[in-house]
Amino acid sequence: MSIKGTAHRVGAHIDTDAIIPARFLVTTDPDELGANCMEGLEEGWIKRVKKNDIMVADENFGCGSSREHAPISLLGAGIPVVVAKSFARIFYRNGFNMGLILLEVGDDFEKLGDGDQLEVDAEKGEIKNVTTGETITCAPVPPFMKGILDCGGLVEYVKDRLAK
Amino acid sequence: MGKTLAEKILQAHTEETVKEPGQIVRCNVSMVLANDITAPLAIKSFKAMGADQVFDKDKVALVCDHFTPNKDIDSAEQVKVVREFAHEKNITHYYEGGEVGVEHALLPELGLVGPADIVIGADSHTCTYGGLGAFATGMGSTDIAGGMALGETWFKVPPTIKVEIEGTPGKYMGAKDYILNLIGTIGVSGALYKALEFSGSVVDNLSIEGRMTIANMAIEAGGKVGLFPVDAKTLEYCKAAGRTGDVEMRADADANYERVVKINVTGMKPQIACPHLPDNVKPVDEVKDMQIHQAVIGSCTNGRIEDLREAAAVLKGRKADKNVRLIVLPATPNIWKQALREGLIETFMESGAIVGPATCGPCLGGHMGILAGGERAIATTNRNFKGRMGSLESEVFLSSPAVAAASAITGIITDPEAL
Numbered sequence: 002m003s004i005k006g007t008a009h010r011v012g013a014h015i016d017t018d019a020i021i022p023a024r025f026l027v028t029t030d031p032d033e034l035g036a037n038c039m040e041g042l043e044e045g046w047i048k049r050v051k052k053n054d055i056m057v058a059d060e061n062f063g064c065g066s067s068r069e070h071a072p073i074s075l076l077g078a079g080i081p082v083v084v085a086k087s088f089a090r091i092f093y094r095n096g097f098n099m100g101l102i103l104l105e106v107g108d109d110f111e112k113l114g115d116g117d118q119l120e121v122d123a124e125k126g127e128i129k130n131v132t133t134g135e136t137i138t139c140a141p142v143p144p145f146m147k148g149i150l151d152c153g154g155l156v157e158y159v160k161d162r163l164a165k
Numbered sequence: 166m167g168k169t170l171a172e173k174i175l176q177a178h179t180e181e182t183v184k185e186p187g188q189i190v191r192c193n194v195s196m197v198l199a200n201d202i203t204a205p206l207a208i209k210s211f212k213a214m215g216a217d218q219v220f221d222k223d224k225v226a227l228v229c230d231h232f233t234p235n236k237d238i239d240s241a242e243q244v245k246v247v248r249e250f251a252h253e254k255n256i257t258h259y260y261e262g263g264e265v266g267v268e269h270a271l272l273p274e275l276g277l278v279g280p281a282d283i284v285i286g287a288d289s290h291t292c293t294y295g296g297l298g299a300f301a302t303g304m305g306s307t308d309i310a311g312g313m314a315l316g317e318t319w320f321k322v323p324p325t326i327k328v329e330i331e332g333t334p335g336k337y338m339g340a341k342d343y344i345l346n347l348i349g350t351i352g353v354s355g356a357l358y359k360a361l362e363f364s365g366s367v368v369d370n371l372s373i374e375g376r377m378t379i380a381n382m383a384i385e386a387g388g389k390v391g392l393f394p395v396d397a398k399t400l401e402y403c404k405a406a407g408r409t410g411d412v413e414m415r416a417d418a419d420a421n422y423e424r425v426v427k428i429n430v431t432g433m434k435p436q437i438a439c440p441h442l443p444d445n446v447k448p449v450d451e452v453k454d455m456q457i458h459q460a461v462i463g464s465c466t467n468g469r470i471e472d473l474r475e476a477a478a479v480l481k482g483r484k485a486d487k488n489v490r491l492i493v494l495p496a497t498p499n500i501w502k503q504a505l506r507e508g509l510i511e512t513f514m515e516s517g518a519i520v521g522p523a524t525c526g527p528c529l530g531g532h533m534g535i536l537a538g539g540e541r542a543i544a545t546t547n548r549n550f551k552g553r554m555g556s557l558e559s560e561v562f563l564s565s566p567a568v569a570a571a572s573a574i575t576g577i578i579t580d581p582e583a584l
């Protein structure tokens with residue numbers, strides 16, 4: 002599956018309060034959470050995003066709270082992929098569980114500038130920067146987690162287990 | 166090769182052989198936790214999984230502590246979802262109203278978590294129970310739903326960083342200062358995907374409450390868990406909380422550590438985490454005289470009885486500055502009662518404090534102490550992210566209870582030694 006979109010570049014240690022501040026945690030609705038995505042970073046940030054745009058971040062993206070509302074708000078905002086130097090642990094796990102694609106690329110995130118047009122092939126683990134013509138590769142997903150993804154996420158994985 | 170504490174506990178909960186960091190193992194869990202923000206999502210996922218009953222009605226804790234007492238209709242609706250689920254599934258450990266406490270202070274107090282347990286919680290500060298020697302870690306709601314349904318989860322075995330804390334602490338130095346110093350040293354991603362294991366003479370001398378304060382903030386360095394050895398002191402605490410059968414536990418002498426970080430507390434000044442990350446840590450001398458508008462003493466980091474005693478000792482016979490809102494939130498009903506019996510509540514009231522119920526409210530900018538633009542708070546909480554306690558234009562400084570109390574008195578960030 003290939004995803005084409007514009008890169009939105011953010012910095013290091015983008016925390017879950019920046020992604021979705023606590024005052025919005027009185028709902029679990031993806032559209033409502035999506036409408037307020039990144040409101041803790043900058044008021045009205047969401048206005049610049051189109052469906053299938055791609056978040057590009059420096060290290061430790063998603064640090065802080067365990068709130069699953071964070072990946073849900075990104076998905077609700079129409080952002081299917083986050084590419085980062087590294088992810089915070091709980092957010093990484095939540096992303097997979099929610100079906101948000103997370104690609105860890107180390108220092109190569111520097112090659113993806115704000116506003117660049119990107120094409121992401123999550124299966125192959127490749128990100129093509131259409132603007133610069135450069136392609137970068139990402140760390141493979143561990144087989145156990147790939148198994149969860151192949152089931153269609155953790156909900157389906159547990160559903161299968163319960164049925165057995 | 167010997168095992169670290171993290172490896173030992175994981176091994177005790179899995180049929181697989183724990184060999185090395187990076188390996189993925191499936192473990193059974195001792196307790197699964199969620200709160201009023203994260204439980205509604207977990208319940209949604211639990212239902213989507215087609216689960217009928219929780220794996221064990223005595224091993225699920227649902228604690229409505231974040232937006233409670235309910236701040237608005239939406240938060241009341243969320244708690245209603247949790248309450249109805251708890252009743253329907255006959256869950257033993259459901260807490261709200263006068264029974265509720267800040268989850269990570271409440272569960273240890275009730276003896277629901279302890280040594281060598283594996284605890285997963287839909288709250289990032291679940292790592293607090295590492296102070297009791299539990300492999301306890303935060304996860305998202307869907308992982309918690311899986312845990313509630315199956316009674317197990319998966320872990321990547323973490324590499325361990327050993328932290329040795331040695332030296333002779335000064336009068337107003339304590340657990341909060343040591344953990345802030347560590348986070349300042351290794352950074353907010355310094356322990357990313359890793360376990361922290363604490364040792365050294367300072368750790369041996371720390372109370373269990375102090376150890377929980379340190380373990381609580383392991384996540385602020387990116388850590389999966391913050392673990393303390395289980396010694397006689399731990400067993401005494403657990404016994405008083407009504408637990409039986411706990412035994413001492415230490416890492417093997419030949420355990421494999423990725424790195425050793427040594428901290429010497431001799432001569433160290435109280436530590437302050439400045440905006441907007443918990444690793445922006447400076448000694449109090451470098452930030453003194455900074456004007457504050459609010460001081461918050463409470464939370465899962467520093468809302469226990471020992472913390473309240475520390476703050477009250479500084480506040481006794483003194484008044485908070487008239488330009489400072491001093492908010493004190495004992496973390497559980499039992500802590501509240503104890504503080505009342507000891508006269509601490511009276512001390513707080515006489516100093517001009519607002520003494521509130523057990524709630525996480527202000528820590529996450531939920532309610533009961535939101536900051537306006539341009540306002541600055543000093544808090545004994547665990548995070549100072551931009552906008553964490555309210556306006557994006559506000560600032561939060563993190564400190565120990567003694568420093569927060571001293572600062573409330575003067576209206577500027579203050580070393581209690583200077584009072």
